[in-house]
Amino acid sequence: MNNSDEGFVISTTPYREHDCMVHFLGKEYGLIRFVLPGYYKPKSKQGSLGLEFSQVRYRFNFQENRLNRILNGELIEGYLHQRTDLEWLMMMSLASEITVRTYDPSAHFYFYDHIALLFSSNNLMKAMIEFIVGIIKHQGFTPDISGCVVCGSQHINTFSIERGGYLCTMHSPAYVKDSKELLLAMKGLFIGAEIDAFLETIELTPVLERLVKYLEYHGDYRFNSWKLISGM
Ligand SMILES: [Zn+2]
Structure with a gap:
């Protein structure tokens, strides 16, 4: 047959x-x-x-x-036009590695639709960020972004990978402070708010980096293509 x-x-x-x-x-x-x-x-x-x-x-x-x-x-x-762009190739390598490592048949349509979107996206970084956020949610280690994960304080200072969410000034490691943009982006992404317009206005690389590392840490993965991208 x-x-x-x-x-x-x-x-x-x-x-x-x-x-x-x-x-x-x-x-x-x-x-x-x-x-x-x-x-x-x-x-x-x-x-x-x-x-x-x-x-x-x-x-x-x-x-x-x-x-x-x-x-x-x-x-x-064949995406012949896109593949002359090194950034596109690197992002596709990352998407490929993440798909192979995290693919789950029960979430098939999620993966298929996002890969289709990524291949033809004109905002690759944003599409990649949304792809990873969905995988983190699906795998069940969504960060706590309701307040400081230790004390519940709303005086948010950092987004901690290890602690799985926000930390207030008092509970953040000394001398560490995240940008307001990154903190807001994390909140918007994980509560599923309509933040497309906001994401257009901020530097997305730090957001993507934090998400890749978050997925690596909580899912026990190592993505080699991320090392290449972050080394550029
Ligand atoms: Zn606290």
Whole structure:
């Protein structure tokens, strides 16, 4: 029987001599691994099917609990314009790594819709921030942003990764203070307020950094692509 699905090429790695291993996020099948046979042969006819961070349709004979092979398919969107942009590539690497590490079939549509959004977003940083916030909520370690996590005080001074929420001036580590923008962004993001306009006006890198580190700390992950991005 022939199966087919459309979706996104999340990552590709060389496999055996000429094959390629693809992490594919399919609309119907969710996140699965495929072998793309002969991809690295000089005269491969599969050239457009193993393009990392692209949208494709694959045809295959699906067998459960097996490594399935791609029979054929076609490229739907190669994002050729975007991929000349280093920032786009780095962000896609981060999105790819986060998806592979945190994907949960019970939240399939969340992942699929956000990856689709990320690939074509014109505000990549904001889309990435929203993607990570949803994963943090889904994994059940939403930070406490109702007041200082120690005493409940409303005199908020820092957002603590380790303590999982806000800290007041008295309970913050000495000489540490977060910007008002970062504190407000965290609140808006986690209570689900309409803060698009606000996010357009602030520096988003510190917000993204705090969220990536929060997810790493509470979910026990290490995202290598984040190290690259933050080192730039
Ligand atoms: Zn306090």
